[in-house]
Amino acid sequence: DTGVSQDPRHKITKRGQNVTFRCDPISEHNRLYWYRQTLGQGPEFLTYFQNEAQLEKSRLLSDRFSAERPKGSFSTLEIQRTEQGDSAMYLCASSPAGDHEQYFGPGTRLTVT
Amino acid sequence: AQKVTQAQTEISVVEKEDVTLDCVYETRDTTYYLFWYKQPPSGELVFLIRRNSFDEQNEISGRYSWNFQKSTSSFNFTITASQVVDSAVYFCALSEARPSGGFQKLVFGTGTRLLVSP
Numbered sequence: 143d144t145g146v147s148q149d150p151r152h153k154i155t156k157r158g159q160n161v162t163f164r165c166d167p168i169s170e171h172n173r174l175y176w177y178r179q180t181l182g183q184g185p186e187f188l189t190y191f192q193n194e195a196q197l198e199k200s201r202l203l204s205d206r207f208s209a210e211r212p213k214g215s216f217s218t219l220e221i222q223r224t225e226q227g228d229s230a231m232y233l234c235a236s237s238p239a240g241d242h243e244q245y246f247g248p249g250t251r252l253t254v255t
Numbered sequence: 256a257q258k259v260t261q262a263q264t265e266i267s268v269v270e271k272e273d274v275t276l277d278c279v280y281e282t283r284d285t286t287y288y289l290f291w292y293k294q295p296p297s298g299e300l301v302f303l304i305r306r307n308s309f310d311e312q313n314e315i316s317g318r319y320s321w322n323f324q325k326s327t328s329s330f331n332f333t334i335t336a337s338q339v340v341d342s343a344v345y346f347c348a349l350s351e352a353r354p355s356g357g358f359q360k361l362v363f364g365t366g367t368r369l370l371v372s373p
Contacts, residue, residue, distance in 0.1 A: 177361075184259075184346050184363030185300070198358050231298065237359075243290060244361060246300035 167236030278347030
């Protein structure tokens with residue numbers, strides 16, 4: 143059983159460009175989370191999916207951010223009109239139904255120049 | 256609101272020393288979970304342990320042990336006989352426990368960087 147995978151691992155973009163990240167959770171995990179981690183800080187929650195439904199969104203998720211999980215499997219996180227403050231590690235985690243810990247992917251490190 | 260405090264920013268030890276990482280939490284929930292994750296230089300968060308607020312028994316797993324004290328809202332992590340491979344950032348986290356399961360947002364502390372030198 144493979145773990146959570148994320149693509150790309152690194153992304154450098156210019157301010158104002160759009161970027162999209164992909165997360166493939168552990169198969170059969172119906173819960174998927176996105177977190178953002180800036181340097182020297184712990185991860186902060188962004189959004190949560192249960193199957194294909196986006197059930198929770200943090201106030202950190204501005205209008206420029208959108209996330210999808212179209213078939214309840216992989217998920218994408220898009221940032222439009224990137225700003226330098228968006229530079230961070232974007233982490234995806236998944237867990238099965240019930241009370242379980244979350245398993246994290248390796249993250250996508252975004253640098254906005 | 257939930258909050259996790261890891262007051263130790265960085266700890267340096269020499270191999271084979273024991274080291275304790277502190278974690279203090281705040282929550283109004285009566286039931287909750289506490290976690291420890293390890294983040295090595297590669298960046299991936301590795302799950303170490305989950306504790307239910309009802310279970311205050313200390314736990315030992317190999318060189319790792321955890322001390323949960325509800326009275327002081329602390330969930331400390333001790334590594335015995337540290338090794339160079341233990342060098343990483345360690346995060347303590349908290350989540351609400353819902354009876355039916357479902358959404359469980361993790362609230363993380365700022366992490367403690369552990370450096371183990373040979």
